[in-house]
Amino acid sequence: MNEPRKLYVKSFGCQMNVYDSRRMADTLAPLGYVETATADDADLIILNTCHIREKAAEKVYSELGRVRRMKATAQAEGRSLVVAVAGCVAQAEGEEIIRRAPAVDLVFGPQSYHRLPGLLARAERDGKAIDTEFPLDDKFDHLASPSLAATRSRGVSAFVTVQEGCDKFCTFCVVPYTRGAELSRPVDKIVAEVEHLAAAGVREVTLIGQNVNAYHGEGPNGRPWSLARLIERIAQVSGIDRLRYTTSHPCDMDEDLIAAHRDLRALMPQLHLPVQSGSDSILAAMNRRHTRADYLEVVRRLRDARPDLALTSDFIVGFPGETESDFAATLGLIGEIGYVGAFSFKYSPRPGTPGAEMENQVAEEAKSERLQILQGAIDRSQAAFNRRCLGRVFDVLFERPGRHSGQIVGRSPYLQPVQVDAPAALIGEIAAVTVTAIASNSLFGALTQNPLQQPTRELVLLGAGA
Ligand code: SF4
Numbered sequence: 001m002n003e004p005r006k007l008y009v010k011s012f013g014c015q016m017n018v019y020d021s022r023r024m025a026d027t028l029a030p031l032g033y034v035e036t037a038t039a040d041d042a043d044l045i046i047l048n049t050c051h052i053r054e055k056a057a058e059k060v061y062s063e064l065g066r067v068r069r070m071k072a073t074a075q076a077e078g079r080s081l082v083v084a085v086a087g088c089v090a091q092a093e094g095e096e097i098i099r100r101a102p103a104v105d106l107v108f109g110p111q112s113y114h115r116l117p118g119l120l121a122r123a124e125r126d127g128k129a130i131d132t133e134f135p136l137d138d139k140f141d142h143l144a145s146p147s148l149a150a151t152r153s154r155g156v157s158a159f160v161t162v163q164e165g166c167d168k169f170c171t172f173c174v175v176p177y178t179r180g181a182e183l184s185r186p187v188d189k190i191v192a193e194v195e196h197l198a199a200a201g202v203r204e205v206t207l208i209g210q211n212v213n214a215y216h217g218e219g220p221n222g223r224p225w226s227l228a229r230l231i232e233r234i235a236q237v238s239g240i241d242r243l244r245y246t247t248s249h250p251c252d253m254d255e256d257l258i259a260a261h262r263d264l265r266a267l268m269p270q271l272h273l274p275v276q277s278g279s280d281s282i283l284a285a286m287n288r289r290h291t292r293a294d295y296l297e298v299v300r301r302l303r304d305a306r307p308d309l310a311l312t313s314d315f316i317v318g319f320p321g322e323t324e325s326d327f328a329a330t331l332g333l334i335g336e337i338g339y340v341g342a343f344s345f346k347y348s349p350r351p352g353t354p355g356a357e358m359e360n361q362v363a364e365e366a367k368s369e370r371l372q373i374l375q376g377a378i379d380r381s382q383a384a385f386n387r388r389c390l391g392r393v394f395d396v397l398f399e400r401p402g403r404h405s406g407q408i409v410g411r412s413p414y415l416q417p418v419q420v421d422a423p424a425a426l427i428g429e430i431a432a433v434t435v436t437a438i439a440s441n442s443l444f445g446a447l448t449q450n451p452l453q454q455p456t457r458e459l460v461l462l463g464a465g466a
Contacts, residue, residue: 013050163209184217228256278333279326318367
């Protein structure tokens with residue numbers, strides 16, 4: 001039997017890329033590739049790149065500098081090392097990557113990773129291979145399924161891609177260009193994947209998509225299903241106790257989805273709902289298709305449905321034309337909503353997007369200053385939320401051992417990490433925990449009951465306070 005070949009996949013960016021990286025590993029498993037935790041002894045290195053963050057392409061090129069040296073060492077030792085660049089930077093840069101980084105053998109975009117075995121063979125035969133097409137076939141149909149053992153080794157919480165691409169064309173964003181038009185997977189394929197996860201012991205599923213609440217996949221009746229209907233169906237899969245979804249656009253938050261937050265116990269009371277700015281003129285320049293008032297109205301309806309809903313968001317500061325008063329409107333919105341966390345960035349132009357062509361770019365110093373102020377406001381809002389959690393009882397899904405012996409770490413319904421002194425046998429279980437202390441980014445707690453000794457378990461209903 002041949003020696004297994006070692007695969008090292010490095011994911012940059014969002015959960016979509018983490019999910020894609022796992023599916024690439026699944027696709028390569030039948031060829032004898034086994035994942036390894038470090039790049040040092042790998043036979044194949046895949047950099048699965050992201051184009052959302054600042055200077056994304058430059059970061060990839062700098063990483064490729066390190067990989068080039070590793071390839072030279074491997075060649076000197078008589079080993080071969082294949083280097084691949086995948087994901088959104090690969091899609092956007094294409095051949096330019098091989099021109100600037102000749103150590104790269106393979107470049108392929110997010111719609112092509114199911115064709116990896118063929119691409120590897122092509123790279124071996126021809127020296128290089130590039131695939132950045134948007135094929136019409138559904139790549140998910142061609143992907144290998146992981147074994148139950150492989151799935152089990154990945155933990156009790158899993159991502160499932162239900163939708164890809166975006167039709168919104170926000171003026172700062174490359175996703176519609178790198179990931180293409182919205183595509184939703186059929187309901188039966190998603191349900192089968194979730195059933196497989198449940199059989200492997202997964203308790204929590206996060207449905208992911210670039211614009212996940214625009215989901216409109218084909219249902220068993222041949223007609224499109226909404227995300228709300230899909231969530232309702234998945235909540236019926238035995239063994240799945242917790243559901244989340246991300247990332248949502250405020251305009252696609254329909255009544256059924258809002259009602260699901262009221263009606264479905266498995267749907268966790270935490271939602272990432274990007275707003276980007278609190279100023280109407282900036283929202284219009286960003287082509288976000290909603291106003292500040294529209295966003296507040298969506299939040300009001302969500303909180304009517306689920307009063308303890310904890311909201312997180314994305315913000316961009318220093319978008320072209322942003323004045324001090326626009327920025328003050330964003331700060332005002334943060335105070336009004338009381339976010340429990342956020343991703344925030346200085347605007348940086350992405351080539352090919354309308355924002356990059358706008359003339360009224362904001363000075364770098366102003367962007368840095370605003371970002372610092374905004375992050376301070378978010379931190380204070382998050383700290384206030386954490387303080388309100390002190391003394392409360394949450395159901396915690398335990399995911400992994402803690403850093404200290406005798407400690408395990410799980411997640412609250414609001415996605416906060418919770419550290420508890422408890423036996424490792426509780427990993428994979430949900431247990432009620434009293435929050436006894438808080439840190440800036442996590443909570444500490446004590447078990448109020450041990451589900452291993454007490455098999456009947458009730459979810460704890462939480463009061464308002466997000
Ligand atoms: S909705 Fe999200 S993914 Fe789509 S263009 Fe806007 S920021 Fe990008």
